[in-house]
Amino acid sequence: xxxxxxxxxxxxxxxxxxxxxxxxxxxxxxxxxxxxxxxxxxxxxxxxxxxxxxxxxxxxxxxxxxxxxxxxxxxxxxxxxxxxxxxxxxxxxxxxxxxxxxxxxxxxxxxxxxxxxxxxxxxxxxxxxxxxxxxxxxxxxxxxxxxxxxxxxxxxxxxxxxxxxxxxxxxxxxxxxxxxxxxxxxxxxxxxxxxxxxxxxxxxxxxxxxxxxxxxxxxxxxxxxxxxxxxxxxxxxxxxxxxxxxxxxxxxxxxxxxxxxxxxxxxxxxxxxxxxxxxxxxxxxxxxxxxxxxxxxxxxxxxxxxx
Amino acid sequence: xxxxxxxxxxxxxxxxxxxxxxxxxxxxxxxxxxxxxxxxxxxxxxxxxxxxxxxxxxxxxxxxxxxxxxxxxxxxxxxxxxxxxxxxxxxxxxxxxxxxxxxxxxxxxxxxxxxxxxxxxxxxxxxxxxxxxxxxxxxxxxxxxxxxxxxxxxxxxxxxxxxxxxxxxxxxxxxxxxxxxxxxxxxxxxxxxxxxxxxxxxxxxxxxxxxxxxxxxxxxxxxxxxxxxxxxxxxxxxxxxxxxxxxxxxxxxxxxxxxxxxxxxxxxxxxxxxxxxxxxxxxxxxxxxxxxxxxxxxxxxxxxxx
Numbered sequence: 313x314x315x316x317x318x319x320x321x322x323x324x325x326x327x328x329x330x331x332x333x334x335x336x337x338x339x340x341x342x343x344x345x346x347x348x349x350x351x352x353x354x355x356x357x358x359x360x361x362x363x364x365x366x367x368x369x370x371x372x373x374x375x376x377x378x379x380x381x382x383x384x385x386x387x388x389x390x391x392x393x394x395x396x397x398x399x400x401x402x403x404x405x406x407x408x409x410x411x412x413x414x415x416x417x418x419x420x421x422x423x424x425x426x427x428x429x430x431x432x433x434x435x436x437x438x439x440x441x442x443x444x445x446x447x448x449x450x451x452x453x454x455x456x457x458x459x460x461x462x463x464x465x466x467x468x469x470x471x472x473x474x475x476x477x478x479x480x481x482x483x484x485x486x487x488x489x490x491x492x493x494x495x496x497x498x499x500x501x502x503x504x505x506x507x508x509x510x511x512x513x514x515x516x517x518x519x520x521x522x523x524x525x526x527x528x529x530x531x532x533x534x535x536x537x538x539x540x541x542x543x544x545x546x547x548x549x550x551x552x553x554x555x556x557x558x559x560x561x562x563x564x565x566x567x568x569x570x571x572x573x574x575x576x577x578x579x580x581x582x583x584x585x586x587x588x589x590x591x592x593x594x595x596x597x598x599x600x601x602x603x604x605x606x607x608x609x610x611x612x613x614x615x616x617x618x619x
Numbered sequence: 620x621x622x623x624x625x626x627x628x629x630x631x632x633x634x635x636x637x638x639x640x641x642x643x644x645x646x647x648x649x650x651x652x653x654x655x656x657x658x659x660x661x662x663x664x665x666x667x668x669x670x671x672x673x674x675x676x677x678x679x680x681x682x683x684x685x686x687x688x689x690x691x692x693x694x695x696x697x698x699x700x701x702x703x704x705x706x707x708x709x710x711x712x713x714x715x716x717x718x719x720x721x722x723x724x725x726x727x728x729x730x731x732x733x734x735x736x737x738x739x740x741x742x743x744x745x746x747x748x749x750x751x752x753x754x755x756x757x758x759x760x761x762x763x764x765x766x767x768x769x770x771x772x773x774x775x776x777x778x779x780x781x782x783x784x785x786x787x788x789x790x791x792x793x794x795x796x797x798x799x800x801x802x803x804x805x806x807x808x809x810x811x812x813x814x815x816x817x818x819x820x821x822x823x824x825x826x827x828x829x830x831x832x833x834x835x836x837x838x839x840x841x842x843x844x845x846x847x848x849x850x851x852x853x854x855x856x857x858x859x860x861x862x863x864x865x866x867x868x869x870x871x872x873x874x875x876x877x878x879x880x881x882x883x884x885x886x887x888x889x890x891x892x893x894x895x896x897x898x899x900x901x902x903x904x905x906x907x908x909x910x911x912x913x914x915x916x917x918x919x920x921x922x923x924x925x
Contacts, residue, residue: 338919457637460907462862465880465899472884473648473655548763553866575630578776578782589764590729597759 342609349605355598363416370409371395378404386583399583407583408592411591414552418595421482421551422544428486430540431492434532440494441501442524452498457489463488464550471554481554493539500535504528534610538603545599552592620915631908638900639690643683651675656699656889657728695894700886705894709876713898715785716868716875720860722795727802728853731757735810736845740837750807756803763866766797770870783872794871796865802856806849813848817841847918851910858906862899880913 330338343350362369371376382404385392392399398407440451466488474480504510510527518526578585646652653670661669670676674685689696695705700889734754738747773793774782781790817823818841826836861876868877876895 407903430830453633454636457634457641460634460638460903461641461896461900462858462903465896468865468880468884469645469896470648472887473645545759549764553761553763561787578771582771582775585767589767593760593764597755598759600755600759 343605346605346608348601349609352598352603352605355594356602359415359595359598362412363419366412366416370406370412371397372406372409374405374413376405376409380404383581386587398587399581401581401584405495406588411588414588414591415595418476418548418551418592420478421485422547422599424482425485425547426540426544428482429489429543430493430536432487432490433495433498434536436490436494437497437499438524438528441498441505442520448498450484451494455494458488458491459495460565467550467554471572478552481551485550489543489547490491493536496539497532500532500544501528504531534606538610540608541599541603541606545596545603548599549592552588561611623915624912627908627911629672631904634904635901638897638904639687642893642896642900643686645896646889647679652889656887664735668749680871690704690897696890698889698891698894699881700883700891708879708891709894709898712874712876712879714863715873716864716877718796719791719794719868719873719875720857720864722791722854723798723860723864724802724857726795727799727806727856730799730808731803731806732849735807735813735824736837736842738807738811739814739818739845747811749813754807754811757800757802759804760800762797762801765795765800765884766867766870768796769793785874794864794867794873797870798860798867802860805852805856809849810845813845814841817844820844848913850913854906854910854913858903861902 343353378400381396381400382402383399384396384404386397386399386407389399396406396408398411400406436451436455440448467484470484470488471481474484504527510523513523513527646655653666653673653675657666657669674682686696693706695709697703698705698708701708734750738744738750741747751850770782770793780793781787782793784790819864823836823840826840831839864873864875865877865880868875869872869881872878876898880892881893882888883895
């Protein structure tokens with residue numbers, strides 16, 4: 313096609329609505345260019361598949377106790393067998409199945425937690441950034457107050473007051489994490505409002521709602537998705553920490569001893585800790601790689617600095 | 620500058636007041652604090668006696684003002700379990716937590732900053748790749764998972780280091796390593812990107828054109844400006860290490876505030892939990908104020924600004 317037709321003037325090319333196929337191909341090209349992002353995406357998709365098809369993938373019920381098969385090592389060790397690929401705990405629960413179902417819990421908490429945090433934060437940040445003045449001052453004072461209480465202390469204390477059901481944990485993460493979203497949203501709104509295109513839109517008489525929905529919201533999506541990915545990673549490991557921490561606390565409470573039992577568990581049943589820990593670390597790695605990649609792709613200002 | 624600092628001081632004070640209010644209502648989230656603190660099986664007389672003794676039968680505003688008044692006199696209530704003032708229990712445990720957090724912070728800075736500087740000066744080199752991978756590892760692996768792996772390797776398998784308590788001087792090594800790993804990841808990335816950015820600034824080019832040696836430029840210009848970018852992150856990380864060491868302290872049975880909070884939650888000792896939440900928030904507010912003061916002193920843009 314070289315030289316056969318004269319190219320149209322810049323900006324006058326006919327606009328073709330991109331098809332889903334071409335969009336996907338574009339995302340694939342972006343992923344292929346950044347191998348870290350590719351790895352993150354693959355691991356994330358694996359997590360989603362594991363969570364969705366947990367009953368098919370897991371060989372056992374995660375709560376099923378098989379006292380006859382308790383304390384088995386992983387399959388490739390002496391005494392292990394492939395019925396329990398990663399071994400069993402003291403009550404004979406299958407570690408692998410527990411990880412598979414745990415992925416479900418982790419992802420549920422992370423996705424819904426981030427949706428709540430993002431929704432609340434977006435709303436507060438939009439109002440603060442748009443109204444300015446006293447409303448902005450009041451909202452940001454609230455945000456700063458929320459951030460003054462250490463996140464983890466907050467989560468642990470509220471969980472101990474309200475109870476640690478799945479619903480409560482999601483709600484606690486969602487609410488305690490929302491100030492970060494509010495702060496980022498407000499900052500972005502203020503930045504975008506200063507930009508030339510919003511000024512132009514105002515000067516040609518665009519309504520406030522039009523500026524909000526056509527100009528500001530689309531530009532918020534990039535930074536918020538990136539933030540959401542990192543916050544999901546944080547929620548996954550705080551949730552894991554919270555549940556194992558609370559479980560251990562309850563266990564120690566029964567035994568009336570503190571801390572001394574952990575090394576003996578680690579000495580006798582190391583696989584109880586190694587593989588779940590590895591699963592959490594991989595989940596966290598996936599979300600971090602994905603977040604890095606999204607930040608680069610969605611924010612063109614950053615693209616060159618990583619090239 | 621005085622006016623700036625004064626306004627920061629007032630802000631911090633208001634923030635602390637806000638924290639006191641939030642914590643007061645947090646304990647009352649379920650409506651009745653007595654039902655939180657007294658076992659469900661307890662007979663009604665016991666519950667009522669408890670309500671009476673702790674003043675929960677009085678109107679909410681009276682409880683609230685007494686609580687505030689006491690807090691301003693540094694009285695954070697009494698522990699149900701220990702039967703002594705919360706503040707004295709906390710003061711007893713405080714040195715352990717500060718010790719652990721300080722060593723962790725020091726460790727993180729000493730390890731991460733050189734890696735970040737080397738990477739920033741030689742982007743794309745082998746050393747940079749290794750450094751970035753290390754930074755990603757630090758940022759990615761959850762501290763408590765790392766803690767368990769450390770115990771498994773160095774305490775259980777090799778038997779080199781104790782896995783719990785604070786009985787020997789070297790007891791601090793494992794918990795401090797576990798607590799510092801997140802900070803290491805963050806500091807490596809931040810130092811690297813700060814150095815990368817500063818290297819391209821005009822004043823560096825000027826310095827180079829004047830014939831200054833690489834070392835002189837690095838020490839005088841790059842390091843000082845990178846430090847400026849690092850300070851705020853370092854103080855935030857420090858407050859995180861002080862308050863966020865709950866999991867790590869519990870895993871290592873470290874006799875600090877995080878462990879105290881775990882015990883208090885197990886025992887449902889809510890007056891102590893409340894006092895601990897206030898103290899942890901106090902760290903954050905104080906360190907934020909400290910950051911502002913440091914910037915006011917060293918950053919001329921704030922020092923001479925309005």
